[in-house]
Amino acid sequence: MLEVNNIASQVLLNCSISDARHAGLYSVCGLALRLRDLYKWEKGLYPWQEEESSVMLEWIGEKEEKWESLSGKDFSDIEILGRNYDPFDVEGINKAIEVYGIFYGAGYVHSLKPSFFLAFLDQKTDIEGYPVYYLGRELARDLLTVPAFSQDGCILIRKESAELYLWNQMFFIKKSGKQALGFALKSYGVSDGSPDMLHQNLAKISAAELEGYVYHELGEIKDRVFNRRIWRALVTKFAHTPIELLARSVKDLLADTNDYGKLKHIARERREGSLAFHVAFLDGLRKELFPELIVAFQEFSGTRDWQVIENAVQTGFDTARNLAQVLSGIYLEGEKRDDMKWVEYEIEKELLAPLGIVKV
Structure with missing residues (x-):
């Protein structure tokens, strides 16, 4: 038993x-x-x-x-x-x-x-x-x-x-995400963001948004751009540093924007609410790496033109692919040199400093 x-x-x-x-x-x-x-x-x-x-x-x-x-x-x-x-x-x-x-x-x-x-x-x-x-x-x-x-x-x-998680994201939403959050809630028939309305609709909205998590994880599993061995080495050797954060953010962006990922699925299925939630909850480095989606959503909210979103998603994928290639190249060169301090310096200089995350 x-x-x-x-x-x-x-x-x-x-x-x-x-x-x-x-x-x-x-x-x-x-x-x-x-x-x-x-x-x-x-x-x-x-x-x-x-x-x-x-x-x-x-x-x-x-x-x-x-x-x-x-x-x-x-x-x-x-x-x-x-x-x-x-x-x-x-x-x-x-x-x-x-x-x-x-x-x-x-x-x-x-x-x-x-x-x-x-x-x-x-x-x-x-x-x-x-x-x-x-x-x-x-x-x-x-x-x-x-x-x-x-x-x-x-x-x-x-x-x-x-x-x-969804409740926390809505409850602690930053000012920059409130417009997209309002759009998302209206897509689910929630006319205002009052606590009572959110209580009544939380379970329904959360259940509908589970599909997005499935496709994000599928996008991660199917990703062939960011070499898994190199990615694991980066997050292991540089744990709890901006390099780990960058590697994870790049992997997430690839997962959302590749052919199997969350944003491609949202665009195919024309899921306006899911798109708006994704935009509303973008923050930190994920937002810094993918500003095109914010701009595209502003246009989309007025036109409902999905081509604008699809173009932005492709741009996001290209950005993530380029970053993954640069990260991988630096790491492989560092392996040859047997010098992880060199890897750290090069990633900070080439990728993190331009984003304003570190100074070199």
Whole structure:
């Protein structure tokens, strides 16, 4: 008999160990927002529900005490039906538990933070020959609210996290994204962005937007521009630096703009709301690398001319391809020289300095 709660407890322990090790990666504000999400999940709150500050602060204090108690601990194996599995053996673990309607995820995210989760499996489909798992209520998770990712050639859609992620994106929208957000909401029949209207329509909108995550992940899996070995080396050797951020942003842009990706799918299917959400939520380096989409959307919002969007998407793909080629060329030359400091300097000089991210 599979003891689901016992497995969830084991996964939660590894989640806490990872959070304890890597909480220092985040700014004070960034950590507070992630703790806010984790609290809502632990307490079963809706995305829009907020706890009293005093209660939150007490809970955060307890969480930090737990993290301190886990300092120096290694990740634990996951014991299932009398057999122990390495916590990163996702294939072995899922072979053991998928038949019971639950699914496990593990991997490395930004700054090589290990991330783990366990969730009920709602539905399994496929796209272009790749399995797509739609996951429901989450039984274990860490600080990260990740709506989707790919794992061993499979696409995982975390519906619970996706809903919280969408709420956060709308709630913390920057001024520059408000016009596109309004356009997106109207496309879904939401006449205003009042809290009540957002509460009532969040589940419907989030469910409709899951398709976009699927095609982003498919775009990543199908990408053949950015050599995977080189990309992994860049994010590993330069973890938690602007170089890692650039490499990840380029990979994301390729995934969104290649023939299998999210924006190509949106344009083919004429999904106005999804396009507007994508534009509204563009920020940071992703926005710096793809300003053409912002300009194109301004024109599109008045004309509904999809050719304008398709042209911008092609430009975005060309930009990402060129950046991937430059990054790869610099890295390969650095390998020949056996000099990663040279790689760091060249990437900063050739790519990051022109973007205003570093000074050389």
